[in-house]
Amino acid sequence: MTRLLDRIDHPQDLHGLTEAELQQVAQEVREHIIDTVGEIGGHFGANLGTCEIAVALHSLMDSPRDKILWDVGHQAYPHKILTGRRDELSTIRKYEGLAPFCAIHESPHDIMGAGHASTSIGYGVGLREGARLRAAHAGGGAEEPAPRVVAVIGDGAMTGGVAFEAAHQAGGLGTPLVVLLNDNGMSISPNVGSLSRYFQGVRLKPRLWHGRERVEEALTDLPGVGGIVERVGPTLKGSMKLLNAEGELWESLDWAYVGPVDGHDVHALRQALKQAFAADRPVVVHAKTIKGKGFAPAEEGGLEGMETWHAAKPGSIVARAPAPKVPADPDAPAKPPQYTQVFGRRMIEEVRADRRVVGITAAMNSGTGLNLLQVAEPDHYFDVGIAEQQALLFASGLALEGLKPVAAIYSTFLQRAYDQIVHDVCLQELDVVLAMDRAGLVGDDGPTHHGVFDIAYLRSLPSIVVAAPRDEAELVHLLHTGIAHDGPFALRYPRGEAVGVPLPERARRLEIGKGEVLRRGERVALLGYGSGVGVALEAAALLREAGVEATVADARWAKPLDVELVRALASSHELLVTLEEGVLAGGFGTAVLEAGEEHGIPLATAGGVPGVTQVLRVGMPDRYVTHGAPKLLHQEVGFTGAAVARRVATALGVRGGVPAQA
Ligand SMILES: Cc1ncc(C[n+]2csc(CCOP(=O)(O)OP(=O)(O)O)c2C)c(N)n1
Ligand SMILES: CC(=O)[C@@H](O)[C@H](O)COP(=O)(O)O
């Protein structure tokens, strides 16, 4: 059966369709997403919730002259489908495929780059005021209407404070900007906080929406009164709007409010948007949607179903008969645990050992593993919403009260709270532990989510300890050490599976600033940090095949660095290789070079002064690494045992023996 969608190669192809046809296109977009994402995996529920919104917007607007901004962008697959990328959707998040979120290099219709939440309204104010200024510079009266700007933002992303900074500015300036609030009651997990209750309350008052229409109709129909209403109606209707609770939050910021409107009804959305476009002031259109609309396990699965289907695993939705189940091999080795699960389970133990311990997440309940703590010790668990800055201020307050807060925040999202790390946690020397999951290259989420800057952005701060475990056992010990430590403490660990070593019965407190030699060799010492230790061990095994017995050591601390370990390795090896899954500028390897200077250890960057131990730093490149399977990304940047072994063999003048493949 031919689809209307197959005729939509540009958003303007929607402009001639009837609203019934537009509603059909939205459903075809939904089915396309279910079929495609069910096969390849990726963000899912949020995209099923924006099919009608994307169709309604693109049917009324002239993208890219008119600008549609998608907050986060994980819900922008319908937008991508309608803007010429329908047939490429199966490549999304894949290496060299479509970007996981909106990407300005990918399409002129992707007006802003995203991945981190709550930024769209801010961009919108800038775009709208920029157009106003450009029109003024061009000599005042614009021949054609100014481009329209709509920011689509979810109820979860609205809990990010920067969204209100933008709403505040737009209200102050009277910027004619439209915000389409996509309210589905969900963040990744159920949305939290009073703002969520406010939105929820609005959602649950359908009578207000229908009631107001009926009241207005009734007023107009009353004999004798009708005429009055016609004359005073607009004022009355205006005052009616002020009567309704839904808009009060926005109207207090000098925004007009339209809604709530059914976010899956293209006609209702278009009506509301036309009303909003007619206003010469900031307007919010409050749309009620279902996260996972049209996919029963999500739509009918309650909060749990909607959370589960925030993302779909590859092959998780089999349109055809499920492939025959291959019986699990009973003798197959058990897969290592996820670092996240080790952390989450360990947090329960730490809370039970010390009631001062508290776990804090910024809307990443299951992503951080704190969902386990939430169930086991709910009084010691807090979700502040998508508010990383508040997470650290809250932690600072808890620490001042003598508690031991552990802020579990992905490395990349922690970037949003950098001043709270400096100004509140470190400068005040508070007992706060930063547990940074997703450190290193995360894979499909790409450059907005790779956690590659935290070593550099933390190491430069006085009073903080910066550490990384080489495996899950070390994660247990380092978390325990961080909680026991007096003062700021940061530890990082990668997304995904751990190494597969036995977990310790008991956590022990490690000596801060003390690394560990794991195997002794000669000529070359491979000094790993965190996941760099695993790469070092792989490289050492390959170098052994080439006749080189490499030393491997685990630095464990980027700050304070184990200077005596560096001195010992430098004095007995001609080549010292540092390995870190972070950028080199200001990273762990730089710390080693700095230690050489500060402590009189003769070190030179590779290829430098002959007769002095050469330092070769292995880490992330000085560019933003793309999205794709982690294995491919590691090969691309040379963060593999084979790549390191080849570089070492070349530096040592060893010929042959190291495999050519990545
Ligand atoms: C700064 C930041 N913190 C956390 C996240 C992780 N994250 C991605 S989507 C999401 C939930 C967004 O909720 P909402 O805006 O309501 O969109 P929905 O998925 O409900 O459509 C979160 C927490 C992020 N992208 N950015
Ligand atoms: C869109 C967003 O930011 C989250 O959905 C993120 O993709 C989750 O990442 P993990 O899958 O690593 O938890």
Ligand SMILES: [Mg+2]
């Ligand atoms: Mg939501």
